Amino acid sequence: MKFIAYGGAREVGRSAFWLTEKKRQILLDCGVKLGEKVEDPQFPEGFEKKIKDVAITHAHLDHSGYLASLVAHGAKPVMYGIKATKDLVGILLADYQRIGKDIDFDERDVSEAIRRFHTYQFKEKFRAGGYEVRLYNAGHILGSAMIHLEGEKKVLYTGDISTRGTRLLDGCERDLRADVLIMEGTYGDEELPGTRESIAKLIKEIKETIKEGGHVIIPSFSVGRGQEILLLLESYMKSGALPHVKIYMDGMVRKAMKIYRQNIIYAKEEVQKRILMSADDPFSSKHFYVPKRRDRKDVMEEPCIIVCTSGMLSGGPVLTYLKELSWNPKNKIIFTGYQAEGTRGRKILDGAKSVEIDENEVKLKLKIAELRLSGHAGKSELLQFAHGIKGLKKIILVHGDEKSLEAMAEPLEKKYEVVVPRMLEEVKI
Ligand SMILES: [Zn+2]
Ligand SMILES: [Zn+2]
Known part of the structure; x- marks a missing residue:
């Protein structure tokens, strides 16, 4: 058995991992790396057409953003994932096609990619690329899955995982059995603050501003944290812990909210019960407002x-x-997530007094707050997760910068064979 990373090795972004043995072969995720310029997976010349099967862990573009390009380049792969992932990939790829830079695919390629998507339930057994496959809850965003493959050996690929659970999702499945674990390490060198503390800080910051008569802006990623934050604010408002003001949702975060609601069967049971068995649906709360483009100033x-x-x-x-x-x-303005180098968000957190928007210098007099509400696991949570896997012998660390992955490799090496692969390096399993 052989593993090759065409992206996502010693970096976060463009996850694309090739797993092959004799007659079996499958690509695990197929993402792009978004930054000042988009970086695609480093597939060798002529390789794309050989890709027949792609299993997708979740909808974020660093795991799915290259799917329509594959189709545009003439590949005819079958794609596998959870239904919520298919729906979210659909809106994310369509949006990416509309607003992205240097896009090499069109709307038809997006539709064709989605048409090629086969969906399964968590834990349902199916065959893909010659392997026997099952998807398990990864706890990261709605529909996010870990991929368990059985060929000559058992392999578990985590995708992005969170062990904690959120308002909407259970934490990832634990204690599975695998010989080889391909694990993410985004926060491999960092402990994340407790969710409870982060939420308390968020509520305190908002209350302060509302009391002063101000507005709160919470920039949000379109899928995942955005929906969690909206539902969190709704519940604090309903209980009276937050003053009743309008919560506006705008941009892709709103579109993704609809898809979350349609796919609520992938949320944790108590959320499903609350929605399906009572008239109390937090998604259609009276606190939420959607501004029309021309009404944004109101x-x-x-x-x-x-x-x-x-x-x-x-x-x-x-x-x-x-x-x-x-x-x-x-x-x-309250930042709740990671701000990459070179972005306006990072510049503001680094103390910039103004930022450029549409070629205008915009002076920043508003208050700035930061907290962390992550959909990933921190260092000790990742280590615990690995130690829980039964029969585990070998670990391949991906989806993290070199520093994070090395920091995680060290404690794991005491018990397992650990590899931090380089791009295009062949790892024997
Ligand atoms: Zn993700
Ligand atoms: Zn990711």
Whole structure:
């Protein structure tokens, strides 16, 4: 058995892992790396057409963003995943096609990619690329899955995982059996703050601003944290822990909210029960408002909370709000997620006094707050997860920068054979 990373080795982004033995072969994830420029997986010349089977862990573009390109380049793969993933991939690829830079596929390729997607339930057994495959809950976003493959050996690929569980999702499945574990290490050198503390800080920051008569902007990634934050705010407002103000949702975060609602059977049981067995549906809460494009300025009139894309201020309606609200020191922007180097979000957190939006210098007088609500596991959670796998002999660490992966490799090497592969390196399993 052989493993090759065409992306996602010693980096976060463009996850694409090839697993092959005799007559079996499958690609695990097929993403792009988004940054100042888009980087594709490093497939060798002529390789793409050989890809017949692709299993997808979840909808984030660093795991799915290259699927339509594959189709555009003439490949005819079958894709496998959870139904929520198929639906979310559909809106994310369509949006990426519309607003992305240097896009080499069109709307028809997106439709064709989605048409090639076969969906399964968690734990359902099916065959893909000659392997016997099962998908297990990964706890990262709705529909996110770990992929368990059985060929000559048992292999578990985590994709992105969270062990904690959230308002909507159970934490990832534990204690599975595998000879080889391909594991993410985004936060392999970092312990994440407790969810409870982060939520308490979020509520405190919002209350302060509303009391002063200000507006709160929460930039959000379109799928995952955005929905979690919206539902969290709704429940705090309903219980009276937050003052009743309008919660505006704008941009892709709103579209993804619809798909979350349609696929609620992939959320944890208590959420499903609450929605299906009572009239109490948090997704259609009276606190949520959707501004029309031309009404965005009306939103600015009274204190409110705006949750909108994009998460690192690289585009989307958040820029319109920031432009209108940044002059007033009563207002506040709250960052809840990772801000990559070079983005406006990172510049603001590093202390910039102004940012450029549509070729205008926008002065920042509003307050700035930061907290971490992550969909990933921190270092000790990842280590615990690995130690829980039964029969485990070998670990391949991916989806993390070199520093994170090395930090995780060290404690694991005491018990397992650990590889931190380089791009295109062949790892024997
Ligand atoms: Zn992800
Ligand atoms: Zn990822």
